[in-house]
Amino acid sequence: MAEKKHSASRRRTSGSKASEKRKSSKKPRLELRRGGNFGKGLRQLAELQLDAAIQELKGNNVSPDAVHNARTYIKKVRAIIQLSSPSMDRPLREKLLGLLRDASARTGPLRDSEVQVGTFDLLMKQGGFAAGEFSSLRNGLADVAKQRRINDERQIPRVICSLASVRDSLPEWPLDSLGSKDLRRRIRRTYRRGRTALELCATKRDSEDFHLWRKLVKQLWYQLRITTPYWEGNGGELIAETRRIGELAGIERDYTMLGASLSAGPKTKGSALLQECISRVLPKLRKEATDAGEHFYEPRPKAFMTGLDL
Secondary structure, eight states: OHHHHHHHHTTOOOOOHHHHHHHHSOOOOOSOOTTSOHHHHHHHHHHHHHHHHHHHHTTTOOOHHHHHHHHHHHHHHHHHHHHHGGGSOHHHHHHHHHHHHHHHHHHHHHHHHHHHHHHHHHHHHHHTOOGGGGHHHHHHHHHHHHHHHHHHGGGHHHHHHHHHHHHHTGGGOOOTTOOHHHHHHHHHHHHHHHHHHHHHHHHHOOHHHHHHHHHHHHHHHHHHHHTGGGBGGGGHHHHHHHHHHHHHHHHHHHHHHHHHHHHHSOOOHHHHHHHHHHHHHHHHHHHHHHHHHHHHTOSOHHHHGGGBOO
């Protein structure tokens, strides 16, 4: 329940009519259609996601919902490119991923500043703290988020330009020869890397190792959704498990960022108390996520792939 509330807090709307219209609009399709050409299908999916991301940011929109949605669409395009990579040469792949990384990097600080306010509110509620006693800390985080919206509005045209460049390159993506074996190998590779990263998390217990594992879980989650018609039971159970792990790991990341901001800010009794609370919460979140991960990644890669009829 906590992670659902937290997820909602990370996507607060500005209340504008444009934001409400985006919120109610249908999200673009992500799954391939069974029986179609894989390369053509992936190009179509990428175009849908890129168009949606650009639409969200039109008018230099820096509302929390718009930025969150655009960043999500960008991640989906990156997952599509990862699946398509056997048919792409390295220079093209790196060029495309570079443009998408640049777009993400330009919106990342804005997203992070907004999330920290929501994470702070969640910490207040879960810790049973009196909000009034920490109002100065919250106001400081809210002021940073507000200033970030003002400053980063000028970044949006460059983000749109990067996304438009990727979209314009779609006809040049050499995916006609992409076959089922290529997709199977990519999904198996992502699963194997996630499995290895999880083992590393258990050994080193480092926040950056955990963050890397979280990204690999997220990448696999998107790949499962893209190929959902080809999985036994449409991959429902696998998709639900990876989503659950991703949500837990995402909350851990948000608490980690908030803790870092509190540590870098003014040294007060309140900030010290909250940092102490975060230091108790983080190990629990990591354990819950890695326990779920150990169950999910228990099958070896070969066994995992038996559910894919591709």
